[in-house]
Amino acid sequence: MLTTEEILFTLDHCDDAGLFNFISLSHPYVYLIDCRINVFRDSFGKWAIVSEVLGYNPRGESIRLEIRYFGNCLVNLEVENGQTYNYYNVEPIDWDSFNETIENERLKPDAAFWLVRGVQIPLSHNKQDYVDDGIKLREYKPDEISAEEVGRLIIQQDRHLFRATDAELNKSIPDGLDKILVIDEWYHKEFSQSKSAFEKKEMLSRFDLSNEFIKQMIQQDLELKANHNKELWNDRPGSYETWQQIAEVIVTGDPSRYKPTVAPNSHWKNWPEGGTM
Numbered sequence: 001m002l003t004t005e006e007i008l009f010t011l012d013h014c015d016d017a018g019l020f021n022f023i024s025l026s027h028p029y030v031y032l033i034d035c036r037i038n039v040f041r042d043s044f045g046k047w048a049i050v051s052e053v054l055g056y057n058p059r060g061e062s063i064r065l066e067i068r069y070f071g072n073c074l075v076n077l078e079v080e081n082g083q084t085y086n087y088y089n090v091e092p093i094d095w096d097s098f099n100e101t102i103e104n105e106r107l108k109p110d111a112a113f114w115l116v117r118g119v120q121i122p123l124s125h126n127k128q129d130y131v132d133d134g135i136k137l138r139e140y141k142p143d144e145i146s147a148e149e150v151g152r153l154i155i156q157q158d159r160h161l162f163r164a165t166d167a168e169l170n171k172s173i174p175d176g177l178d179k180i181l182v183i184d185e186w187y188h189k190e191f192s193q194s195k196s197a198f199e200k201k202e203m204l205s206r207f208d209l210s211n212e213f214i215k216q217m218i219q220q221d222l223e224l225k226a227n228h229n230k231e232l233w234n235d236r237p238g239s240y241e242t243w244q245q246i247a248e249v250i251v252t253g254d255p256s257r258y259k260p261t262v263a264p265n266s267h268w269k270n271w272p273e274g275g276t277m
Helices: 004-012 095-099 127-132 147-154 166-172 212-235 241-252
Strands: 031-041 047-057 062-071 078-080 083-085 087-090 113-116 119-122 178-183
Touching (some): 062 095, 062 147, 062 166, 178 241
Antiparallel strands (some): 031 178, 047 062, 062 087, 078 083, 113 119
8 A cells, every 4th residue: 555655755766766856946047937736546546746947048048947757657658778767848938039038148129929839929028027927037138138037027927838738747656646735835845865986886986995095085075975965864765754644645636735834935936046057
């Protein structure tokens, strides 16, 4: 029988192999715009959690929707160079439409609209529109509006166009699971666990392990990584109520088990470090 402990263990140890990662709202390369959690289950013990994180990646020159999977029944996951990953990206905005309106990460003066899933969404150059919606413009130069600021404004009017479609959500979920809970905002902690490069045999083979200096260098790196992981472990998903309650929803099939007592912090305003690298 499925237990909450099993679900939380899966979340806590999702990146033990260094390939699956937990949800990140403060990725250094991504300016957060929006996010959501979808919860799936069936009556036979299969379950899946699918997160959606929409953000602007200047390096990728696009606003991308990252769809990330956790569960005990995942299928059709992305594979690259023989390695399996628990996420993939879709771009709801037509690439040409986006890049014709953005230059040096800023909205061009003559930009009129973005084509989002085939729908023309008008773009605003009126700074007051952003102020009225609580968006403080960075304005490196007068009258500049950044790509993520545009996204943060228009998603408030046309959010459904930027969310994952059922087909996109179900890509790596087997047939027969029901979506029983959707969470638009939640209390979140960043969490990761990573291995030292020296834990890989192919890395160690490059060094003369009989050299005492090299041995000490490797040992110090291993200890630093272990201590770092130990500190981060305190913020693992299973340590706080968001995921504890979601696990209860999955086990019982009762969405009312999700009753958060902690104020949500998943809004982009709470993750200013995202995209700053």
